[in-house]
Structure formats: C-alpha cells, structure tokens
Amino acid sequence: MSIQWYPGHMTSARKKAAETLAMADVVVEVLDARLPQASSNPMIHELRTFRQRPCLKLLNKADMADPAVTKLWLEYFEQQPGVKAVAISCKKASDVARIPGLAQKLAPHRCDAVKPLRLMIMGIPNVGKSTLMNALVKKKVAAVGDQPAVTKSQQRIDISSRLTIYDTPGMLWPKIDHPIDGLMLAASHAVGVNAYIDEEVATFLASFLLEAYPAMLTARYGFATAGLDGVAVIEAVAKKRGCLLKGRGGEFDLEKAAAILLTDYRTGAIGRISLETPALREARARQPAQKSPLDTPEGE
Template sequence: MTIQWFPGHMAAARRKVAETLARTDVVIEVLDARCPEASSNPLIRELRAARQRPVLRVLNKADLADPAATAAWLDTYAQQPGVKAVALSCKKPGDAAKIPGLCRQLAPHRNDNTKPLRMMILGIPNVGKSTLMNALLKRRIAAVGDEPAVTRQQQSFDLGPGMTITDTPGLLWPKIEFDADGFMLAACHAIGRNAVIDEEVAVFLAGILLERYPALLAARYRIEPAKLDAVGVVEAVAKRRGCLRQGEFDLEKAALILLTDFRSGALGRISLETPASRAAMLARQTLETTAS
C-alpha cells in the first residue's frame, strides 16, 4: 500500500504560507518526536530555504517517544546550520514557554524591541501545532482534535511585548517519496483514516516493535514476540483481547487496538525511527533505485 493524502485545502494553505513567510523571522516547525524526519515536510524546508529563514524544530510528544532516540535526533539537528531543536510536550505549559526565548536566539536582530519578533508555526497535520499555540497564548484560540487537518486557516496573534506568532493549517506534501514515511505518519495519526488500511499500518508498526521493542509487546499483551512475525502480532492481539467476528479473529479491531495503544503511549515510549535507521532506509532506497 502506498499512502498519499493531500486534501484540496492544503494546496491553498501552501500558497498562503509562502506569502506569510516573507514577513516571518523564525519558523517553528513542529515535528512528531516519534518520527521527526518522516514528519518533516520537504515543502517547508524548500520554502524556508528560499527565504533563508532559521528554524526551531520542536520535537513534540517527546513524552511518548524513546528518550535515547530523541537525544540522537537532537544531536543530529544541532549540527545543522540555521537550526535549533528542542524536545518537549506542547501540553505542558512550562515546556511551551521555552519557545519564544529559543526563537530570539535564532533572530538576534530582533532583540532591540524596535520591531517585533515574528514567528510562524508550521508542520504536518496532528503534530500539536494548535496545542502549542494555545499553550503559548495561555488561552484556547485554536481548535484542537485527535484527527488530522483540524485547523483550516492561518491565525496571527500578539505574543507579549515585541512578539507576534502565526498558526497555520497542517501541511502534507503531494507525493510521499518513501513508503515507510507514509506508514509512520499513518501510525502516528497524521494522515486521515480514509487514506489508509489500518491492518496494513498495524502490521508495519508490529514489525518495528518486534525489531526494537519486543519487551513492550510482551508486557502489554502477554505474548511471546520471539515466536511471531508482524502479522502474527496482530493476530495475537486479536486473540488476547477477544476480537472476534462471526467466529474468526477480527483483525481490523485488533489493528485499531494496537495503533491506539501506540498513539496513546499505553504501549510505552516508542520511536519509529532514529538517525541510524533513517540513514539505513535511505541507503536501501538508493540501492534499490540503482538496481532498477
């Protein structure tokens, strides 16, 4: 299954972002800490590069991600020019409060209070942009939901003396280059369910869990991962949770249980990619392209 999801409003949102970026000092790119590169929109990188704007990469939902993987990503981003990165949970007001100060470090020419520091929040759907906006403003001004593409238009606000901030709709890109990225985004609920098959996404997730987090599978579902493949994990969840339909295992229901447990953190702190796994995936892709 190749996953693609680019609702019509996203094309219009992209055009509006390009216009607003010309009047922006710092881009705040909100990423999912469980898959930072998969959740980094290449269109945002292109728009930011064209305007030469620095970026603060916010690895949100860090409380759900593997701390070791997150530390590796922060080290990787620290080596990139024009980039700062921070791992946090936008649901924690104290975490969100760090962001304006970090943005000021990226735009020192805006530290004299003669002109406001202009920040813009960008990112793919359902990574927590609106949650961050609400936390920064200390009031609910942006709609928040556990479904992708809740925000449909830009909103700009004053953020204390000498600072303005703009929230934007979630932006995906027209063609997701790597199948694994599409599956990671679907597992993290950044893609609408009408564009994915939950069973296939759950099997993809189960494969990663078997490879990197078998102990978490064993603890959550009381199964023996060493005896299972990825499909077997979903079947084992169905058996353990009594997912039956007309006397057979209901794999669709079991898939949703596995995905929900991952998304909520009930399975434990899990990252779907690391800098090393990302590099390995890109190397495999290059070999396959060359071979074909």
C-alpha cells in the same frame, strides 16, 4: 501499499505560507518526536531556506518517544546550519514557556516593540501545533482535535508588543516518496483515515515493534513474541483482547485488533517508542526504490 494524502486546502495553505514567511523571522517547525524526519515536511525546508529563515525544531510528544533516540535526533538536527532543536511536550507549560526565548536567540535583532519577534508555526497535521498555540497564548485560539487537518486557515496573533505568532494549517506534501514514511505517518495519525487500511498499517507497526521493542509488546498484551511476525502479533492481540467476529465460529476480528494496537501506540500505552533513528533513516534513504514490506506482487 503506498500512502498518499494531500487534501485540496493544503495547496492554498502552502501558497499562503510562502507569502507569510516573507514577514516572519523564525520558523518554528513542530515535529513528532517518535518520527522526527518522517514528520518533517520537505516543502517547509524549501520555503524557509529560500527566504533564509532560521528554524526552531520542536520534537513534540517527546514524553512518548524513546529518550535515547530523541537525544540522537537532537544531536543530528543541531548539526544543521540555522537550526536549533529541542524536545518538548506541548502539554507541559514549562516546556512551552521556553520557546520564545529559544526562538529569540535565532533572531537576536528582533528584540523590542519596534522590531517584535515574529514566529511562524509550521508542521504536518496532528503533531500538536494547535495545542502549542493555545499554550503560548494561554487561551483557546486554535481548534484541537484527534483527527489530522483540523486547522484549515492561517491566523496571526499578537501575544505582546514584542511577540507575534502566525499559525498555519498542517501541511503534508503532494507525494510521499518512501512507502515506510507513509506507514509511519499513518501509524502516528498524521494522515486521514481514508488514505490507509488499519490492518496494513498495524501490521507494519507490529513488525517494527517485534524488531525494536519486543518486551513492550509482551508487557502490554501478555504474549511471548518469539517466532511471531507482524500478522501473528495482530492475531495474538485479537486473542488476548477477545476480538471475535460475531457469528463466525470464533474467527478473530483483526480489524478491531489492529485498531487497538494503533490506538495503544498513539496514546503511548505500549511505552515510549521511536519509529526511526538517524542511522535507520540514512539506511532507508539509500534504498529510494524500496517497497513497503506490505507490498507483494499480484498472485503471491
């Protein structure tokens, strides 16, 4: 299964972002700390490097990611020119309060009322940009929702005489090249629900958790993981949570069980999980033609 999701408003959002970036000093890119590279839009990299703008990468939802893996990602991003990376939770006021100061260090020449610091908040859908905006401004200026692509238009907010922020809609890119990236984005609720099937995404997630975090599955759902595959995990969740299809003789409701697993991952109920590491990312990148583990030839 190859997941693609690029609503029409994202084309105009990209064009507007390119125009606004000419006026911005620093790009503040909000990432999902559980999948920092998969949640980094390559179009944002292209736009900011064309304009030669530094980037403050915020690994948001760090309280839901594996802290050891997040540390590796911070070290990875810090090696990139013009980039500063920090792990945060946009829901923590103390984390958000650090952001203007960190951005200021990337543009030291913009430091007074004559030359106010101009930040451009960018990122893919549902990574916490609106939550960040509201926390920076200290009032509700951006709509927040549990569905991706809630924000559809750009806005400018003058926080003070020394700080201006441009908020942009969440943008994906026209073609997700690596199927696993699409699965990770879907599992993390960054694409619209019409672009994927819960059971298939949950099967991918279950397979990954079996390999990387099996003890968390046992702790959360109370079943042993030895000898299971992704599909069997969904079945085990269905059994443990009593997900049965009505009038089907005790047949498991795998769709409901898949939704439970995805929700538990998205809310952090399973534990602190990271879906990729820098090393794993490089290994996957060396296989550009690889298929999703859910893809099989017809007839198999």
